[in-house]
Amino acid sequence: MSTSDRYGAPDTRTRILTAAWDALLDQGPHVTLADVAARASVSRQALYLHFGDRAGLLVAVVNHMDESLDLAESLARVQGAPDGAALIEAAVRLNTTFWAQVHPVAQVLEAGRHDDEALGSAWRDRMRFRQAAFREMVGALADRGELSEEWTVDDAAATLYAVAHYDTWRELIIELGWTDDRYVESMARLLRRSLLSG
Template sequence: MTGRKTEAAKSEDLAQLNTRDRILAVARSIVDEKGEAAATMKAVAKGAGVSRQAVYLHFSDRSQLLSALSDYIDEKLGIGDWMEQIEALDSGIAMLRMLAVTRCQRSVGLVTLVRSVESGRFRNQAASSAWFRRHWWNIAWVERVIVRQLHTEGLLHPSWIMRDAATFLVTLFALRNWDDLTQVGGWSTDHYIETLSAVAVAALTSPNTLPKDDAAGSDKTGR
């Protein structure tokens, strides 16, 4: 009886949403319960009580649906404006720290989706398209906002190419690193934020290659 009431309550909640949000809410539920591969257009349409044509009206393909789902979850976590908050800062160092803070906040809500998409991105076309679209969009944004601010302040070491610096930051703050460090390694949120912020600053304000003597020494040690 309780289960029936719960399902009825869920249906009633969904009915209050517009079609697009209803589709995204159902997609999120499916991903959380069964993984990204189960969130087919057919399954999402059925769960949302709409036709597949209605789903395609809002999302041209499944990769676009998965990409939109990330933004939807941000909104539900109450951090949908995290990019605007970072852009409003006038310090590159502050931007890097805020990036670490929001990475933690977003990872909590996005962990199931990102784990699923990343595990399937080399064997699933929709997951692959969603991952690459998001990945390169993030790199372009980080370059335009954070790296450019560091460059403007004279903090970015001249040996860094701006696109390389942005790619480094996106990779450093990727959810898989947060996952390994906090969920597996046991790092606290504060330790993650302070350590990765410091790593980012140290890396980008220093040469992006080892001095030749150090590189040679490292090679000899490896042998």
């Protein structure tokens, strides 16, 4: 087996990503490449060959989390909703389910994003992904003629992104103690009244 095959093996990559995910949960923003290498039973050189640097590793971790949680499939189900009201409700339901699943890691990334370049890279990567996903949802509403004519697609997508942001979810669910059902009912009502025509 060549060096490139050994370091490029999918099972090695997955083991590293799982180890990094666990290390983030255990050690928070102070996780190092050495910590991850030890957990994954690989050399630091293997980490560099797979991911380039700490920022590359953390970006790969958050992408791996989305894949592990079948986020693409969940987003496809939201897009397949029969009408705008159902799409918004499904999007808000997915939002609270997803944030609950990734909350421990999101908390680390969000808290350290200004002071740690690698954490900031991972956070910005996921926020760009979310912005694109919400724009696709709003584009679907516009294509169906269900987006209120008061909104441009870009502005409506940015508003949806902001309303569904981690900070808002955390304040309502974690700080104020809302249940998921209360969150979905309240936020979906707000967004339906704001974004949909009629």
